[in-house]
Amino acid sequence: MRRTAKAARRAMIAGGAAAVVVLAGCASPAAPERRDAAVEVVELTPAPAGELDRITWAVSSEPASLxxxxxxxxxxxxxxxxxxxxxxxxxxxxxxxxxxxxxxxxxxxxxxxxxxxxxxxxxxxxxxxxxxxxxxxxxxxxxxxxxxxxxxxxxxxxxxxxxxxxxxxxxxxxxxxxxxxxxxxxxxxxxxxxxxxxxERYGTPQGGVNCIGPYAFDSWDSGQTITLVRDDDYFDPELRAKTETVEFAIVRDPAAVVNGLLSGSLDGTWEVAPSAITRLSGSGVGTVSYGPSTQGYNAIVMDPTGPLADPVVREALSMVIDRQAIIDVAIAGAGQEQRAPAVPGTWGYERDAFQAAWDDIDSATLDLDAAKELLATTTAPTEPIVLATTSAEAQTPVIGAEIQSAAAKIGLDVEISSVPVDQYYAVYTDAEARKGIDLYLTAWGTDFADPLQMYRYFETGNFYNFFGFSNPDYDALIAQAGTQSDPAERAASIVEAQRIVVDESLWIPLYAPYNTMFLNARATGAPASYVQLHSPWAAMIGAAG
CATH class of the missing domain: 3.90.76.10 (Dipeptide-binding Protein; Domain 1)
Incomplete structure (x- = not known):
């Protein structure tokens, strides 16, 4: 039945023109500004000309532990x-x-x-x-x-x-x-x-950590700052820190982060809020850089028994979402299209094979008429689809409004649920926090450039397989990919597994964001690509010429 619906939909797309869906909420004062200037994607910012005594970097939350x-x-x-x-x-x-x-x-x-x-x-x-x-x-x-x-x-x-x-x-x-x-x-x-x-004191403000890296733990003022100092005995001369002290300021309010960057009290931050990109880019205070990333932004289906239990309904919903409008407005152009959970930044090998499979995916194609016809092949849900958003991310309410508006065009009722920040992020580890949520908006990616890591999350019993998806053929493909040392063979297995996930529409892909970073004009050298979690990026920052 699923394959028949899929084949029918492909025929509809081949013979039909895509409909235009207008992004809901674009005129809202809370919506991020649209940025029409072309985005230049770079791996590195310009090399520094000298050293700095100190930089202050904004982070949006406080670690539970180091x-x-x-x-x-x-x-x-x-x-x-x-x-x-x-x-x-x-x-x-x-x-x-x-x-x-x-x-x-x-x-x-x-x-x-x-x-x-x-x-x-x-x-x-x-x-x-x-x-x-x-x-x-x-x-x-x-x-x-x-x-x-x-x-x-x-x-x-x-x-x-x-x-x-x-x-x-x-x-x-x-x-x-x-x-x-x-x-x-x-x-x-x-x-x-x-x-x-x-x-028990290890990793706490009182105990700290003792590792090997270009910076050493110095102090942790709970709720305020974490301070690192340069280790002059670090083994790698190429990554000897060019800034003596790095202070991480814990600033939970996105508006306060922007004000601090504009005033110069903060020197930089990762993951620049989309609502601030235009303002920061034109400020003259510093530069917003865009780098390649392994991340994708998705609407993840949570409840296997709710109104999105039917894959045909999920696919029809995917087809009416205007992804380009979301990119233009919700994230100020700082991203590219996404067709599958594993985005192009994860293709660390066999890029041509992954690109060909990507080009063949049509479930992310905007086509209102085809979506209506597809939905007519099944029984549409009568209960509302509960979509969770959070005020902690400026783009999330805007994206939620677009999905709500798009769903209404094919007769689906989407109910927006604004979830408190702590509860919103608890869904990753707490099954109770996931109850009552049908769609969940979040960024998700890999830690390194291999899409196999992403597709392991859909294996039977995986901790992050929130939907409870189980398919023996899929599991066999992923297990096979994990044993294949030949990149071409591994890519072929992953592509076949990807098709199963895409056909099921377990995740509705929305966009692949670029890695964004703001750096004050007095500093340079940081990598722009998404390596800040797995590389000593702060050691590369020094004084601009």
Missing amino acids: DWIYNADNTTGSILANVCEGLLRLAPDLSLEPALAESFDHPDATTWVYTLRDGARFHDGSPLTADDVVFSLQRHLDPAAGSFWSGAFANVASIAATGPLEVTVTLSAPDELFNAYMSSPAGIVERAATVQELG
């Missing part, structure tokens, strides 16, 4: 990336590069061998050892620890020190993503003695 195994939000990630390095890191072009491991070897399908840097030292002066690496990786395997990154170790059989500066990871089954995960918090290394000595 313990690396609980590092799962953007604020924590963007801070720890400068303090706690992993075995690998991301380069500005989103490729993997050595960090604490100077090299790695993959002698067979189930073995990874990491050779550690001789001379790398923790911030307390202690030398890096293989035992510290083993301890750090094994913490993710301890159920009592509750690591957010335990999934990266699902196929790990053993982790052993096979030399003073060598660690061997043995897998129970081939897993082509394991090595890439070593560039994420899953691969961070901390001194074992520090964690054991600090106990």
Whole structure:
């Protein structure tokens, strides 16, 4: 039945013209401004001409902990990336590069061998050892620890020190993503003695952290600031910090962030609010930069038994959303179209194969007439579709209004539910917070450039498979992709799995945002691409010429 509906819809699109849907809420005072100027996407900002004494960087929330195994939000990630390095890191072009491991070897399908840097030292002066690496990786395997990154170790059989500066990871089954995960918090290394000595104080304002990175933890004024200072003994001369002190100011009010950037009391921030892009870009105070990203912005279907239980209804809704209008207005042009959960920034290999599959996806095509005809092939829901939004993100209410308006054109009733900030983000970990929500708006991407990471979230039983989707053929394809060392073979399996997810419309893709960053005119050097969670970006910032 599903395949028949899909084939029928493709025939409709081939013979019909796309309808034009006007973005709802464009005239609202709260809506972001439209930016018509062309966006230039860059990986790096210009190189610095000198050093700075201090920069102040705005973050929108306070970390719950600086313990690396609980590092799962953007604020924590963007801070720890400068303090706690992993075995690998991301380069500005989103490729993997050595960090604490100077090299790695993959002698067979189930073995990874990491050779550690001789001379790398923790911030307390202690030398890096293989035992510290083993301890750090094994913490993710301890159920009592509750690591957010335990999934990266699902196929790990053993982790052993096979030399003073060598660690061997043995897998129970081939897993082509394991090595890439070593560039994420899953691969961070901390001194074992520090964690054991600090106990519950580890990662707190009172205990801090003791890692290896271009910056060391200095202080944490709860609710106000987290301050880092340069480590002059950092092992990598190319990434020796060009700014002596970095202060992260916790500023929850988006308007206060913009005012601070304009006044110069704040030097920079990631994820510039779309409503502020035009104002900041024309201020003369600094520059808004746009970089490539692995992120996509989606409307995620939450309830498998609600009004969006039928994939035909989900697909019809997808077809009436004006994505270009959302890009132009809701995010001020700072993004590109999205057709599937894994966006072009995730294509770290076999780009032609992924591009061909992307071009073949038509469920994100705006076509009102075809959507009406498709919806007529099934029983449309009579109860409202509850779509959650939050005031914490300026674009979310605007996007919600567009979806509501678009749905009405095919007779679907969308009810907007403005959810408190704490409850809105709780949906990731709390099933109770998801109750009563049919559609949830959020950005979601990969930690490195491989779409396989994204499509593992749709496997049966995955923690982030909120819909409860289960398809044995899909699971087999994803499992197969995880064992394929040949990039072409892996891409072919992923493309086939992607088609299943797209056909089911489990996520309604909306747009692929560029990574946005504001930097005061006195500073430069930061990468613009989406590496701020997995690379010591602050160390690259210095004085502009």
